[in-house]
Amino acid sequence: MDTTKLFQHGTLALLVPGLLTGTLTMKELLQHGDTGIGTGEGLDGELIILDGQPYQINSRGEVKVVGDDFTLPFANSHFADYQPLMTVENASKTAFNQQILALSKLDNAFFSVKATGTFTNVKTRAVAKSSQPYQSLAETAKNQSVFTRDSVQGTLIGYYSPQLFDGIAVGGFHHHFLTDDRSFGGHLLDFETVTGEVSVQPFSTLEQHLPIDDPDYRAHDFAEDNIKEDVHQAEG
Amino acid sequence: MDTTKLFQHGTLALLVPGLLTGTLTMKELLQHGDTGIGTGEGLDGELIILDGQPYQINSRGEVKVVGDDFTLPFANSHFADYQPLMTVENASKTAFNQQILALSKLDNAFFSVKATGTFTNVKTRAVAKSSQPYQSLAETAKNQSVFTRDSVQGTLIGYYSPQLFDGIAVGGFHHHFLTDDRSFGGHLLDFETVTGEVSVQPFSTLEQHLPIDDPDYRAHDFAEDNIKEDVHQAEG
Numbered sequence: 001m002d003t004t005k006l007f008q009h010g011t012l013a014l015l016v017p018g019l020l021t022g023t024l025t026m027k028e029l030l031q032h033g034d035t036g037i038g039t040g041e042g043l044d045g046e047l048i049i050l051d052g053q054p055y056q057i058n059s060r061g062e063v064k065v066v067g068d069d070f071t072l073p074f075a076n077s078h079f080a081d082y083q084p085l086m087t088v089e090n091a092s093k094t095a096f097n098q099q100i101l102a103l104s105k106l107d108n109a110f111f112s113v114k115a116t117g118t119f120t121n122v123k124t125r126a127v128a129k130s131s132q133p134y135q136s137l138a139e140t141a142k143n144q145s146v147f148t149r150d151s152v153q154g155t156l157i158g159y160y161s162p163q164l165f166d167g168i169a170v171g172g173f174h175h176h177f178l179t180d181d182r183s184f185g186g187h188l189l190d191f192e193t194v195t196g197e198v199s200v201q202p203f204s205t206l207e208q209h210l211p212i213d214d215p216d217y218r219a220h221d222f223a224e225d226n227i228k229e230d231v232h233q234a235e236g
Numbered sequence: 237m238d239t240t241k242l243f244q245h246g247t248l249a250l251l252v253p254g255l256l257t258g259t260l261t262m263k264e265l266l267q268h269g270d271t272g273i274g275t276g277e278g279l280d281g282e283l284i285i286l287d288g289q290p291y292q293i294n295s296r297g298e299v300k301v302v303g304d305d306f307t308l309p310f311a312n313s314h315f316a317d318y319q320p321l322m323t324v325e326n327a328s329k330t331a332f333n334q335q336i337l338a339l340s341k342l343d344n345a346f347f348s349v350k351a352t353g354t355f356t357n358v359k360t361r362a363v364a365k366s367s368q369p370y371q372s373l374a375e376t377a378k379n380q381s382v383f384t385r386d387s388v389q390g391t392l393i394g395y396y397s398p399q400l401f402d403g404i405a406v407g408g409f410h411h412h413f414l415t416d417d418r419s420f421g422g423h424l425l426d427f428e429t430v431t432g433e434v435s436v437q438p439f440s441t442l443e444q445h446l447p448i449d450d451p452d453y454r455a456h457d458f459a460e461d462n463i464k465e466d467v468h469q470a471e472g
Contacts, residue, residue: 109448206444212345
């Protein structure tokens, strides 16, 4: 169990043209970590893995645990070994992200952040599953559902990727969220304040796994895609 | 021994502003493979690893085996498991690269290529070691030596990286070379023809290791660097 490695299946870039086939099973993803985030085949909801349990938040806002056979086009996982970084009180999302970088000085590293506590005016989204032929990320993102809660207790699991790797991963922060009662979550679009404990886990290695046996991935010409713009429009 | 993984220490981007401290030892690099390429601290020559032996070609054109303590800012290694792809006869460098992609259809994968045989009008280069404070890649590359041979027997070890990863690695092909008699080699700039056997080894995983404990790497702001242009000027 190597806690210095971040596993990534797929790259963010392959979502842009709609290469959304599930090319890794949840069973395989969990072999690389007990903590993580991802999305299902066809952008089937938002995934968050906590203590080895993979929760899916679908486009109706329902939270359920998915099975070993659930497949994913894009996901991250790692074995948790978080170190306490700071306690925050009524920190805005901007202040939260800025303080993490200011204190950890991990701008050029991959790292994970975990925050537990009370979040106010939380806004999450979950994308609706599409079927083949898959549409582009820009098209699919139009079918996302947005959910809000005034005040919830929960856990944020995020990954930070150096800007050098933008397009491979989400350059900067990428947060998913789940409440303590497992009733609400998704890709974290925004929150007004967070009060709680923040810990981080730096990685010296990104284990970048690509779906090289998938015929659609192999045959695709990425030169035509507007990768960075489409990604930041959709993941913002 | 996992032959589906390509190990990379550092990223190409960190050479651009002159982050040239040796942050991995040869001993560590060889734990990830018996085959590879790289450069030494301060861009100290060109490295090629064949059958577990790490050869350095320095800026005087000398070839020597380096020791376990030799340090590198940027390198690749993997455990060789090449599969025959084609036999070539008087193939130009352009035809060689094109035929490899046409036959293997590995445009979107990381893979290694090994070619053994006769190469004509071979042109290699080796950069001269610089000391701290290190200069930028553009400055250092001005101090490269270029060597030529009319006709030699040797081995080409190359890596191909998908264009998506350009800046992280060299997008496209990156070849190093060493003659059978170990008297000539370096970063392969050009050749007129190759006649011999070509084999490839695809990787499903890039194990991207970053020098996250190096203070210069951690503190550097890559946003100011002209990464892709400088890299392709220097690595062309």
